[in-house]
Amino acid sequence: MSIAVKGLLFDMDGTLIDSRSCIELLWRNWAQRHNLNFAEIQAVMHGRRGIETIQIVAPHLDAQSEVELLLAEEALMLEGTVAIAGAHELLSSLEPHQWAVVTSAPRDLALAKLAFAGLPLPTHIVGADDVTEGKPHPAPFQMGAAKLGLNADQCLAFEDAGAGIRSAHAAGASVCLVTGAGGKDEHGLAQWQISHYSQIQVQPNGDSIDVSFKSNE
Incomplete structure (x- = not known):
């Protein structure tokens, strides 16, 4: 797949x-x-x-x-925040122009949390303070795609929450549900599902990215 x-x-x-x-x-x-x-x-x-x-x-x-x-x-309660398995390896394998973070947290707090968890920091990020209407409105993911010079329908979005899945789906993105931290898709809108990022393989293919989904590990 x-x-x-x-x-x-x-x-x-x-x-x-x-x-x-x-x-x-x-x-x-x-x-x-x-x-x-x-x-x-x-x-x-x-x-x-x-x-x-x-x-x-x-x-x-x-x-x-x-x-x-x-x-x-x-901002004072970051203790216990950890990266989802495989996230560091995946993000490190991507070029800065290939990925963006689209979060409901404010930008500064998001960067602090990512750094605390030891993850690469994004060049492109959409935070709560960047949009007037948050998830489940499509605007956050539309803006995230635009920061990459793309339309949302050219992107794959990774989400764990119903509001975010609805946002990405409404924007036109393909959606992968991430369940490792308790994620759920109440509306059945995600086309793909993983528990952690070791279950996918990413390969560059010209100006595209081929994402392959492995069986559950």
Whole structure:
């Protein structure tokens, strides 16, 4: 099984790095502070920008000020963040113009988390502060592809969360679900599925990239 594309687009949390313990603790503490049901927050938070999560679960709060406090806390809670298996090897094998990170985290925090996990830093990145409408809107992945000089339908997107998968699919990208950090595709929109990056092989082919999917290892 293989696909030929011109660019690879990667979500970050849950896709390139496993940061579940940090993120869930952050939101659990926030829910307790505001007497909110964490289960309701957990149902919508994955893949979304913090500001949009707060607007959904607590529209009575000032989402901008709340998310600023959360981000300041998150920047101090990187311990336990680790790279998904095979991510370092894959990113290191790619040329800078072949891949981009498309994340719902702010750019500076994303770069800090990638560095903490020991992953190569992207030349091209789309963060929460780069778009006016976050995932599941298609804009983030459209912008990620544009940074590579491509249309989204020329790219393969790696995602772990429903909101991100919907965003990539709506943008026109092919989608691969990454399940190693608990990723799920509730809507059945991903064409491919891996648990970690040792399950794919990437080969340059002219101006394209051939991505081959191996059997589960």
